[in-house]
Amino acid sequence: MADARRPEFNSDQLAEVRRLQGLYPDKRGALLPVLRLAQETFGYVSLEVEEYVNRHRNERDPAGHAVVVRNGTARPRSVTTGVGPIPVAAPS
Numbered sequence: 001m002a003d004a005r006r007p008e009f010n011s012d013q014l015a016e017v018r019r020l021q022g023l024y025p026d027k028r029g030a031l032l033p034v035l036r037l038a039q040e041t042f043g044y045v046s047l048e049v050e051e052y053v054n055r056h057r058n059e060r061d062p063a064g065h066a067v068v069v070r071n072g073t074a075r076p077r078s079v080t081t082g083v084g085p086i087p088v089a090a091p092s
Helices: 011-022 027-042 047-055
Strands: 077-081 084-088
Touching: 011 027
Parallel strands: none
Antiparallel strands: 077 084
C-alpha cells in the first residue's frame, strides 16, 4: 500500500516512464517528460524536485549536451491584436 505522503506511480505510469526513457540515448533525457507525467498524475511537483532540477540545470552529458532542457515550443498560434494577428509560439 502506498504511503499518502509519498506519491508513487502505478504500473501503467511506470511503463510510460520506461517508454519515455527508451526514447533517449541517456535515460536522464527523459527527465522533463517524466516530471510532466508526475505533475499530471499528482497535481504538483514538490519543491524538493524543483530544487533538484534547478541544481542540475547546467549539468552536461558525456557528449556535452544539457541534461535538463526545455521541451521546445507549443504549436504556433495566431493572437489577434488591435494592429492585426501576431503569430505566437509559447515555450512548453
